[in-house]
Amino acid sequence: xxxxxxxxxxxxxxxxxxxxxxxxxxxxxxxxxxxxxxxxxxxxxxxxxxxxxxxxxxxxxxxxxxxxxxxxxxxxxxxxxxxxxxxxxxxxxxxxxxxxxxxxxxxxxxxxxxxxxxxxxxxxxxxxxxxxxxxxxxxxxxxxxxxxxxxxxxxxxxxxxxxxxxxxxxxxxxxxxxxxxxxxxxxxxxxxxxxxxxxxxxxxxxxxxxxxxxxxxxxxxxxxxxxxxxxxxxxxxxxxxxxxxxxxxxxxxxxxxxxxxxxxxxxxxxxxxxxxxxxxxxxxxxxxxxxxxxxxxxxxxxxxxxxxxxxxxxxxxxxxxxxxxxxxxxxxxxxxx
Numbered sequence: 001x002x003x004x005x006x007x008x009x010x011x012x013x014x015x016x017x018x019x020x021x022x023x024x025x026x027x028x029x030x031x032x033x034x035x036x037x038x039x040x041x042x043x044x045x046x047x048x049x050x051x052x053x054x055x056x057x058x059x060x061x062x063x064x065x066x067x068x069x070x071x072x073x074x075x076x077x078x079x080x081x082x083x084x085x086x087x088x089x090x091x092x093x094x095x096x097x098x099x100x101x102x103x104x105x106x107x108x109x110x111x112x113x114x115x116x117x118x119x120x121x122x123x124x125x126x127x128x129x130x131x132x133x134x135x136x137x138x139x140x141x142x143x144x145x146x147x148x149x150x151x152x153x154x155x156x157x158x159x160x161x162x163x164x165x166x167x168x169x170x171x172x173x174x175x176x177x178x179x180x181x182x183x184x185x186x187x188x189x190x191x192x193x194x195x196x197x198x199x200x201x202x203x204x205x206x207x208x209x210x211x212x213x214x215x216x217x218x219x220x221x222x223x224x225x226x227x228x229x230x231x232x233x234x235x236x237x238x239x240x241x242x243x244x245x246x247x248x249x250x251x252x253x254x255x256x257x258x259x260x261x262x263x264x265x266x267x268x269x270x271x272x273x274x275x276x277x278x279x280x281x282x283x284x285x286x287x288x289x290x291x292x293x294x295x296x297x298x299x300x301x302x303x304x305x306x307x308x309x310x311x312x313x314x315x316x317x318x319x320x321x322x323x324x325x326x327x328x329x330x331x332x333x334x335x336x337x
Contacts, residue, residue: 001056001057001058001059001072001101001102001105002056002057002059003054003055003056004055004056004057004073005045005055006040006041006044006045006055007041007045009041010068012067012068013057013059013068013070014037014040014041015037015068016059016068016069016070017040017057017070017073018035018036018037018040020070020071020072020073020088020090021035021088022034022035023090023091023092024088024089024090024091027091028091028123028126028127028128029123029126029317031147031316032251032254033251033253033254033291033292034251035250035251036249036250036251036252038223038249038250039222039223039249039250040250042221042222042223043222043223043224043248043250044075046218046221046222047077047218048079048211048214048215048218049214050079051077051078051079052077052078053075053076053077053078054075054076054078054106054109055073055074055075056073056074056075056102056105056106057070057072057073058070058071058072058073058089058098058101058102059071059072071089071090071093071098072088072089072090072093072098072099072102073086073087073088073102074086074087074088074102074103074105074106075106076106076109076110076118078110078113078115081115081116081117082115082117082118082119082323083106083110083113083115083117083118083119083326084118084119084120085103085106085118085119085120086120087099087102087103087106087120087128089102094127095127099131100135100333103135103329103333104330104333104334106118107326107329107330107333108330110326111326111327111330115326116325116326116327117323117324117325117326118323118324118326118329119140119321119322119323120132120137120321120322120323121319121320121321121322122319122320122321122322123317123318123319123320124317124318124319124320125317125318129320132322133322135324135329135332135333136324136328136329136332137322137323137324137329138322138323138324139320139321139322140321140322140323141298141320141321142298142299142318142319142320142321143296143297143298143299143318143319144296144297144299144305144315144316144317144318144319145294145295145296145315145316145317145318145319146294146295146296146297146308146313146314146315146316147254147292147293147294147295147313147314147316148280148292148293148294148295148308148311148312148313148314149291149292149312149314150280150283150284150290150291150292150293151291152312153280153311153312154312158277158280158281158311159277159281161273161274161276161277161310161311162274162277162278162281163274164270164273164274164277165231165269165270165271165274165275166269166270166271168233168234168235168269169231169232169233169234169240169266169269169271169274170231170232170234171229171230171231171232171274171275171278172229172230172231172232173227173228173229173278173279173282174227174228174229174230175225175226175227175228175282175286176216176220176225176226176227176228177216177226177228178212178228178230182230182239183209183212183213184209185237185238185239186212186230186239186242187208187209187211187212188238188239189238189239189240189241189242189261189263190212190242190259190261191208192261192263192264193259193261193263219246223248223249223250224246224247224248224249224256225246225247225248225249225287226244226245226246226258227244227245227246227247227279227282227283227286228242228243228244229242229243229275229276229278229279229282230242230275231262231266231271231274231275233266238263239263240262240263240265240266240269240271241260241261241262241263241266241271241272241275242259242260242261242275243257243259243260243261243275243276243279244257244258244259244260245257245258245279245283245293246258247283247287247290252287252289252290253289253290253291253292254290254291254292254293254294255283255287255290255292255293255294256293256294256295257293257294257295257296260272260275260276260295260304272303272304272307273307273310273311276307276308276311277311280293280311293313294316295308295313296319
């Protein structure tokens with residue numbers, strides 16, 4: 001096992017890592033599209049200002065020079081006061097202690113860097129759940145992933161939804177991100193939505209104009225194409241609602257839904273349905289290779305779950321966020337060794 005810099009990695013190492021990613025996907029999420037070897041270095045290396053990602057790989061060191069077989073990878077993203085962990089082990093090599101070793105090296109670094117807690121996402125129905133719970137991670141948040149197959153969309157009904165916004169609002173589409181003139185209003189809408197969150201902030205919102213600029217810049221550098229649809233309140237000029245979708249070049253057949261927000265003072269006017277429906281029309285035109293969109297919602301977000309069901313999303317898997325005290329984790333891992 002060694003600390004690993006994707007920027008300095010060989011093409012063979014990147015190829016091997018992608019193979020392992022796809023092996024994990026085919027085992028844990030067999031319906032998900034495979035990753036392509038496109039901008040993998042950028043995806044793994046680029047971070048927001050003030051954040052750092054440190055990675056390690058486990059590999060076969062018996063191969064001839066120039067060849068590589070990466071069968072385990074761990075990274076920890078250090079942001080704010082929490083370290084966000086990602087662990088991947090070749091399925092054929094699970095239950096041999098490698099995952100524990102990968103967590104241990106990342107936890108020690110987080111401890112030495114002065115971080116007090118680690119968070120991680122774990123997918124329901126996979127070995128990750130008992131693995132993290134056995135290490136002392138505690139479940140703190142749960143949400144459901146739903147997937148929309150664009151081939152099954154009722155486009156005439158969707159057209160009605162897109163046109164169903166109340167008078168006094170207009171819907172705008174902005175590929176690449178909101179225009180500079182609207183950054184402050186856009187960030188203000190996202191700031192209000194933070195009060196409704198209960199999760200661990202493993203991917204905190206960009207709720208001020210500069211952080212929003214940095215976030216958009218980082219998305220583009222990582223190979224993630226953002227698309228924005230906003231509802232503007234015409235008399236006040238405020239952003240009443242917004243929805244964000246990102247299409248990764250690494251798996252361009254499936255897009256990721258990011259935030260969908262309707263500001264409290266503007267709820268009840270059909271904004272959520274209108275902006276999400278409009279987004280699907282724009283994606284159909286902008287991304288002809290796109291086949292699916294995936295989104296995540298808390299179980300208590302009944303209004304958005306209802307909207308997603310009307311759009312045609314199908315519930316797929318529960319996703320869990322776990323947290324653990326770094327010092328306790330390091331102590332328990334060292335006690336086992």
